[in-house]
Amino acid sequence: MELTPAIELRGVNKTFNARSGNPVHALKDVSLTVQPGEIIALLGTNGAGKTTLVDLILGLTTPSSGSIKVMGQAPQKAVYQQKISALMQTGGLLSDLTVKDTLKMIASTFPRHLPLDEVIEQAHLEPIYKRRVGKCSGGEQQRIRFALAILGNPDVLILDEPTAGMDAGARHRFWESMKHQAEQGRTIIFATHYLEEADQFAQRIVLINKGEVIADGTTDELRNMSSNRTVSATFPGGVPELSGLPGAESVEAHGNRVHITTQDSDALARYLLTETDACDLEVTSHGLEDTFLALTQNSGQTQNNEED
Template sequence: MTSSPALGVSGLTVRYGDTTAVDSLDLSIPAGQTVALLGPNGAGKSTVVNAVLGLVPTAAGTVEVLGGRPRDAVRAGAVGAMLQHGGLPSEARVGEVLDLVRRSFPAPWPLEDLVATAGIEGLLARPVEALSGGQRQRVLLAVALAGAPPLLLLDEPTSAMDVEGRRSFWTTMRGLAARGHTIVFATHHLDEADAVADRVVVIADGRLVADGSAAQIKTGTAARTISFTAADDDPLDVLPGVTALDRRGDTVTLTTGDPETTLRALLVEGRRLPDLEVRGASLEDAVLSLTRPIGADR
């Protein structure tokens, strides 16, 4: 017998007035996967997360969390969430906040392990107002984990963190995934998605436009980049196959849909190409290619 997915979305449509933020979205996420939701601002990523949490009304479709209604899963502590605009109560200490939240669940995450997992050792006695941006995100993670949820939803979770904080945060996420937690996160840091996610879901204009591993998403993009050192006055953007040109100092990077034809054109008349490098598409290249025809932000 096949068990229910951790998250099942079928025909999900969400509208804000005359604007369709999510348009007939289908998505099934098995338990234990780490899934990145990618796309430009206004693509509908945050709306999907809010719909899964039961925070926005849906115009059509269904959402099932662990085989049941989202609100039931949230009330049972089966879903933890870090939202973009999440906050902490003022005039309280971190330990007081965690104690209040943990009391809301029938089987809360043991405090000592919760503190270690979220990486907030030494912060329990600290006033919420005295937290740095990265520390605040770590405390919000502890709040999200307080009910020991099998499903964790993260919306831009590392937005206030420095490089070291981001690295530490994703080490924590890998540990949670190894424990069997399902993790769904929306991010603009595509390097995080490439390094961490088992699966990448790309959303554009409220629709799912790509779904697969990061490697599959990159392989499905025909564009390649060719970089080398060249003089500023070289008219390289007119070469066959070239769709974009980027100059940084004396280094030129060409994006091309036909690298063989572009290289042949570059080599005509004995042109030298010092520091030549040809690369396949990065995840950023692939997502930009998939989402370029996007309308106005929502």
């Protein structure tokens, strides 16, 4: 039996009317399917459309055209039935209440919820359980928001910059908890500016630029979408003149070790091995940050050409 997708968007467009009278196309023909238990990272520059996409999935706004389903239902209905919850970066907390009273108060609003002891353990709230929320650090308040997000035992978790304000240790513990959530079948979609988080913890990365999904795949798949590679080689007899290398875009030397950026690593490697004394060749893909920048720039150039 085929599982119902946790989230399914088909041909979604979202247009806002600006004061200038010119419409703003926040999302353009976005289609996306997320299966239960997947961990998805949303990446994009400021204004790319990530926040609009999150708002649509949470039912906070409606698409101008296209359809959105959360666990097979309209987003608003999924929220009402506790099938989806969100951890936002700011707001939603009363500073005068203790952490304990905050959890109890929110729990009382749910027809059913996870045991408080389980939520406290998963959010690592034991050390601050009796502390007033206003006395908690920014990272600790994010852990409180996470506890509130999972309290209703949702099928889907939406996280907006979830580790903002957390130190390295707290971030590591948070993502270990996220892995546990996914193992239980919970779907997790998170927007982040920490590219290393997307690289380490996401099973898929969805890259948005100017309202369009320009890449969707694993980290390795996204790296392969960027044509640039780095060919590294050692020259035992000293680095020769390399200005005429085929396909070389940049050359950087460190002693006898040379790193060459190219779009045709096969041709370059073949040349180095047959025409020079190069040895210890290594061909590597660029890191996620370089890939992110390359894909975003290429997408922007394509969109500008289409507009012209």
